[in-house]
Amino acid sequence: QITLKESGPTLVKPTQTLTLTCTFSGFSLSSNGVGVGWIRQPPGKALECLALIYWDDDKRYSPSLKSRLTITKDTLKNQVVLTMTNMDPVDTATYYCAHLMSGYGSEYFDYWGQGTLVSVST
């Protein structure tokens, strides 16, 4: 059974750096074809994929946010960490992590965490 759970601060101040941790079980991030992604959703708005990390440590970032994002994995701890620098009130959103299946002709998020709401405010 695959599960994922996000953890981190619920409130950050503008200009601070956000660090979120995704702790997962039921799969290994060293298995071929597996990845973990971070996706966010501002209140009442659409989803936005922020970053992906694959089993082989390949990393992909949203082009518009690439300069602010870093994604890393700890295979032994079953964790993926996302850092986002220079936070702004527009970054207020629910942040999800999700399990990614990657294969020939397909890549998709099939299991999601419950999400964590992060507010950016003074």
Added chain:
Amino acid sequence: DIQMTQSPSSLSASIGDRVSITCRASQNIRKYLNWFQQKPGKAPKLLIYSASSLQSGVPSRFSGSGSGTDFTLTISSLHPEDFATYFCQQSYIAGFTFGPGTNVDIK
């Protein structure tokens, strides 16, 4: 970036209705298109991957079609639990952009 659009942005339908939602990509994404259902306060749920493959456990009334730039999600007969927001997502190029969503509510 690949831009994703969806139409309609919202629709009202009745139980038993056949419903179709369209998703369009700004460039060819082959069949790298996924569909999600989301209910208020919940994480998205994968329905369809690779444009037309039904995710395990998803009812067969959901189906997907299309390739290239134009895609469709169809619900053959709307059930009460299907009232939700539906998002398409391209997984062809980094960014994995989502569409803006289609809200399906009760007529």
